[in-house]
Amino acid sequence: MERETYVKFSVSRLKDELKKKGATTRGRKADLIDRLKAYDRNKDFKNDPIHIPEPLEVDWPTRGFQQLQESHKEEIPEICIEQIDMYFVHRLAGDRQSTGDVKAIEKGRLLVESDRVLAVSYLKEDNSLFFTGIVGAAMKTKVTYNFKLKFDKNSGDILNNHCECPAGRGPHGTCKHLAAVAIVLLSCSEGKGLRIQRSCTENLQTFHKPKHSYSGSPVKAEDPGSRI
Structure with missing residues (x-):
């Protein structure tokens, strides 16, 4: 069913359609429409040929981390x-998360463009x-x-995610911050x-520079002999 058709539906009818598919009915009308479109596009996620890794309960390490740099490119799988889409869109559908946002990837991209990823x-x-x-x-x-x-x-698959925001609760969160x-x-x-x-140490430091540049005539140097 096309989005134009769903637009004509009332919110109650949209929720009824989602209930038939076993999907969450939380969100605004636009969210309900996008969720229905995702289910239609993926045939209600019933015949999904894509393998989704099972979420693993994980004991998150607390030590040994180092700041990510561009030189670490070879360390990243x-x-x-498609793997990111698979995780966020398909995981939302499979787990039927009531707080899930089907636009997480789009909103995550906006966060990146706004330089809201502060540290990794x-x-x-x-x-x-x-x-x-x-x-x-x-x-x-x-x-x-x-x-x-x-x-x-090895595979580059996302296994676990967690974020402090309501939609990002682990062990397999799907919020826009994690997408970013x-x-x-x-x-x-x-x-x-x-x-x-x-970081503050990577930015050009200007605290030691004068606020205003001197534009007058050169100051005559003092004759050292005049002090004797």
Whole structure:
């Protein structure tokens, strides 16, 4: 069914259609329409040929992380946008998360473009890569969320996610903040740079410079002999 057809539906009817598919009915009308479209596009996720890794209960490491740099590109597994789409869209449908947002990837990309990914650190352990750091809220500049993310080092599949925001609760969160981090790692793995906000030590330091430049005549040097 086309989106134009769903637009004509009332909110009650949209929710009825979602209930038939076993999907969550939370959200605004636009969210309900997008959710129905996702189910239609993927045939209600009943005959999904894509393998979705089972979420693993994970004991998140707390030590040994180092700040992610562009030079660490070789440490990041080859990731493709299809894997990110698979995780967020299909996981939302499979887990029927009431707080899930089908536009998480789109909103995550906007966070990246707005430089809201503030810090990312990583740790390699056996066949897994752990990432942790901070992502800023979209609308509130002083609000930030800590995130955790686990990748399979060999396949590049996302295994576990967690974010402090309501939609990102682990062990397999699907919020826009986690999507933003996944997009940053995708960009890095493709050699397109690391879209992480610079730290204060990386920015050009200007605290030691005068506020105003002197534009007058040169000051005559004092004759050292005049002091004798």
